[in-house]
Amino acid sequence: MRNLIWIASYPKSGNTWMRILLDSALNKNGAEVDINEINFAESGFLGRQQFDEFLEFDSSYLNIEETRAFKKKYFENLSAVSDSDTFIKTHDANIALSDHSYLIPENITKLAIYVVRNPLDIVASLANHNGITNDEAIAMLLDKGRTEFRSPKGITSNVDQFVSSWGCHVLSWLDSNLPFFSVRYEDMLQNPEGTLSQVCHLLGKDISKETIRNAVDNNSFEVLKEKEVKEGFKEKSFSSNRFFRRGKAGGWKNELTREQAEVVIKDQKSVMKRLGYYSDLKSEI
Amino acid sequence: MKQFHFNAYGLHFSAEFAVSVFSEIEPGPAQVVIRREKIRRDQYVMKKGFLIREMTPSGFLFCVKDVAAFLIVNGETILVDPDTQEQEAWEMLLSGPVMAILLQQRGFLTLSGSAFLYDDRAILMLGPSGVGKSSLAMALDKKGCSFLTDDICAISFSEEGKPILHCGSGQVALWQDSMEALGLPEDASTAARQNLPKFRVSVKETPAEQVYPIGHVYILKVGPLKKRALNIQTLDFLGAIKFLGLNLCGRNSLVDMGLENESFKMIHKMAKHVGCARLLRRESNMETEIVSTYLESILKS
Numbered sequence: 001m002r003n004l005i006w007i008a009s010y011p012k013s014g015n016t017w018m019r020i021l022l023d024s025a026l027n028k029n030g031a032e033v034d035i036n037e038i039n040f041a042e043s044g045f046l047g048r049q050q051f052d053e054f055l056e057f058d059s060s061y062l063n064i065e066e067t068r069a070f071k072k073k074y075f076e077n078l079s080a081v082s083d084s085d086t087f088i089k090t091h092d093a094n095i096a097l098s099d100h101s102y103l104i105p106e107n108i109t110k111l112a113i114y115v116v117r118n119p120l121d122i123v124a125s126l127a128n129h130n131g132i133t134n135d136e137a138i139a140m141l142l143d144k145g146r147t148e149f150r151s152p153k154g155i156t157s158n159v160d161q162f163v164s165s166w167g168c169h170v171l172s173w174l175d176s177n178l179p180f181f182s183v184r185y186e187d188m189l190q191n192p193e194g195t196l197s198q199v200c201h202l203l204g205k206d207i208s209k210e211t212i213r214n215a216v217d218n219n220s221f222e223v224l225k226e227k228e229v230k231e232g233f234k235e236k237s238f239s240s241n242r243f244f245r246r247g248k249a250g251g252w253k254n255e256l257t258r259e260q261a262e263v264v265i266k267d268q269k270s271v272m273k274r275l276g277y278y279s280d281l282k283s284e285i
Numbered sequence: 286m287k288q289f290h291f292n293a294y295g296l297h298f299s300a301e302f303a304v305s306v307f308s309e310i311e312p313g314p315a316q317v318v319i320r321r322e323k324i325r326r327d328q329y330v331m332k333k334g335f336l337i338r339e340m341t342p343s344g345f346l347f348c349v350k351d352v353a354a355f356l357i358v359n360g361e362t363i364l365v366d367p368d369t370q371e372q373e374a375w376e377m378l379l380s381g382p383v384m385a386i387l388l389q390q391r392g393f394l395t396l397s398g399s400a401f402l403y404d405d406r407a408i409l410m411l412g413p414s415g416v417g418k419s420s421l422a423m424a425l426d427k428k429g430c431s432f433l434t435d436d437i438c439a440i441s442f443s444e445e446g447k448p449i450l451h452c453g454s455g456q457v458a459l460w461q462d463s464m465e466a467l468g469l470p471e472d473a474s475t476a477a478r479q480n481l482p483k484f485r486v487s488v489k490e491t492p493a494e495q496v497y498p499i500g501h502v503y504i505l506k507v508g509p510l511k512k513r514a515l516n517i518q519t520l521d522f523l524g525a526i527k528f529l530g531l532n533l534c535g536r537n538s539l540v541d542m543g544l545e546n547e548s549f550k551m552i553h554k555m556a557k558h559v560g561c562a563r564l565l566r567r568e569s570n571m572e573t574e575i576v577s578t579y580l581e582s583i584l585k586s
Contacts, residue, residue: 049413054536056336057349058436060414061377065483073334080333153482154460155415156568157507 003283005114006104006178007041007089010169011148012125013038013117014185016243019089020219021188021196021276025207030214035227041087046074046159047148060155064147065098065159072103079108085203093164103162104178112178113199117185118277119166119268120252128245134260134283142267151154167271174274184275186249191198192216288312294388295451295496305373305475306380307454308487317361317387319379324366327503337482340541345386347378347538355383359581360390373478385437385534389544393451394440394551395534400433400450401425403584406500407450409438410564411532416505417566417573420463422576423488425531427467430584432457432488433497437534440499447557448499455489464572502561503580504528507568514575516565517583525561526552 007022007213009015020033023040041115051059054074054284065077071092078086094104104112119141127137140146144165149158163169173180174250181202188195193209193216217223225244227233232242288299291307298307299315326348328496329337337348344358350425354363363383367375385395408430410418418434426432434452441449461482464471474484501554502525503517510516520528530553539545566576 047413048415052413054333056338056535057378057382058414060483061374061478061481063478070335077333151462154462154464157413157415 001079002108002110002179003082003085004105004109005085005087006109007066007087007115008094008104008112009091009115009175010117010119010122010166011091011163012116012122014183014188015089015091016205017188017219017221017224018113018115018183018199019087020224021192022087022199022220024215025196025200025211026205027205028215030211030218032218032223035224035233036231041089045161046071048155048157048159051159059159064160065149068095068097068103069099069161071159072097072101072105075103076105076108079105085110088162091163093169094163094176094178095162095164103174104173104176106177109178111202112173112176112180113202114170114173114180114182115185115188116170116182116275118252119264119272120250120256120277121249121266122166123186123252123260125245129243134256138260138263141264151182165268167268170271170275182255182275187219189249191210192220264268288315290315291454293384293453294393294437296391302372304376304379305485306376308456308470311355317363319363319365321367322356322362322364324348324356325523326354338538338541340543345390345538345542347383347409348388349378352400352407352571353378355379357383357386357390360387360392365381371479373476377478380454381436382535382538386538386542388437388439388541389535389542389548392441392547394442394448394548394555396438396529396532397436397534398438399435399457400438400452400497402431402433403500404498405497407433407497407500408500408584409450410505411438411502411529411537412505417576418505418508419457419462420467420573421505421577423459423463423467423486424459424573425581428489428577428581439542440550440551441496442554443498446554447541447558450497450499452495452497456481456485456487458485460484470564479532490552499555499559500513501557502529503564504532504561505564505566510565510567512570515579518561518563518565520561522556524554525559527553528561528563 007015007019019038019040023038024030024033028172068145092103094102096102123134123137125136126140142165146163148161148163149156150160193212210254286301289303290299290310290312292310293307294527296316298317300319301321326337331337331341335350337346339346344356346356348354351368353368354366388395396411398409399418400407400409401422410421412418420434437453439451443449458477469567474486477485493548539548
C-alpha cells in the first residue's frame, strides 16, 4: 500500500516551516502551532533506542551499508503497520543501497514533497546551526560523503543520516522514480498561501482558503522567530543561538564574500541552473 | 572435537567454537552447551522483512536474515546455524539478544546496561546503545570503582527479594573515540568487528560465580543541557518500574515465551529494593570524565 508521504529536504532548506504550515492547515484548522509540539510527520531523525527496539538487537554493531539497509526496512515497517497516510520528515539523500534498490522505498511511497533552497542561502544557516564558519559550512555543503550523526570513531544517539552534498542530495530525489513534487523555499516566502494550497491539493485535502490564510498568518516566519525567543525550540542545536534565524531569500549577498559564493557556484552550478538559481546570479556576481 | 569453555552470568558454557566475547577457562561440567546445527526455519513467518522470533516445539527460534538462526532450548542449549562466514556478525547476536533469551529461560531478569562496583554494591547504568554506559563504566573503573559487566545486566533475587547482579564476561566494548578519551591503548584490545571502530577490551577476569547486591540504578539518556554536563532526577516507585521496564532486554521475546508477567514481577521487586534515577547527559564522548567524576561525587554524598 502506498501510504508514505515524505517531507524531504537538504538541511536548513525550510523543512520545519513546511511541516508547521501543513500541521496547521491539515490538523489545526489554521491555528497557531506549538513549535515544540509539531505533531506532524514521523521524525526522520531516527533515535538509536527506537532503531534498536525495531531491530531487536544492538544497531551499534552494524556497518554503514547494513545500517542503511535496515533503515529502509524500518521505513517499510512504518508503512506496513499503518492503514493510513504516514508523513515522514527526512534529510536523508535517496541513496542507492548495496542491493541496487534505493533507501526511500518506491513501492510504498505515495508522494515525496521535496523542499529546496538556494544553496548560497543555506551556507549561513548551516554555519549558524552548527556553530561553524561560513567556509566550514561551504565545505559541508559540498561534501559528497557527508553523513550526520556518525563520527569516524564512534556513534551518537541518532542513527546515521546520509546527506551527501547539496547537489547530490537534490538530484537523488529529483531524478528518482518517486511520485515527486518540489517546493522552492523562495516560493514559500513569496507566496506562502499559494504554495501551501498547492501542497494540500496534491495531498488530496480540500482545505479552505480561509484556513490556508490563517495557517500562514499564524505561523509566519516572524511569528515562529518570536515564539522561539519566548519559549525556546527543542530542535535548535546546542551550537546555535537561534533556529529560526532570518527566513529571507537572497541574504547570502550580505553574508558571503564573492569568493565564497564563487566556490559554491562553481561546484553546484549544474543543479543550481536546473532549479533556476543560476540565472538569478549573473548580475549579482 | 575440541570444546571451548567460558564463564558468564554465573554459568559454565561449553561451545564447539571459540567465542571472542568470552575468555576461555579450564574445562568443566557445562551448564549451557553451544553447538552448530542446521536449523529449519522456512516454515516460520519473517517479521519486518528480516526477523524470525518464534516459540517452537523445539525451543525458541531467533533468526536475523542473512546473519544466523539460533535455537535456544530450556536455558541449557544454544544451537547456531550461521548464514554468513563473518563470525563477528553473528557473535554480536549470540552475546546480545540470544544470550538474553537464554538467561530469561533460566529465570533471570535481563536489563540492557553496564555495571560497576561501589561500596561493595553493583551500580547499574541502563540505556540504549550509544548513550555512554560502557565508557562511563570504564571511566569509573579507572577511578577505582571496578568494572563488573557490559551489555546485559543479569539479575536474580535473594530469598528476601533483594536484587543480585550476575556478571557477564570481563570484557567491555568501546568505540575508538571513547578509548582515546579514556587513554586506553588500541593494542590492548581486539576489534569487535572488521571495519568498525569498536573494540573489545578485557578489563578483568571476573569470576563467574561472583555476584553483587545491587545498590542503585541510573538510567542514562542523552539530551540538551546548557550549563551542566549532567542532570539527575530521582525516580519514584512507579517511575522506576516504568524505566526499568523500558530497559528490559528482548521484551518481545519475553512475550513470545510467556515470561512477560514474571519479568514484570521481578521489576516490581527491584523497584521496591533499589533506588533508581534518570541521568541526563550531553551528547559528547569528551565529557565522559566530567560525567564520571560527577557521578562518583553523587555516590559519595
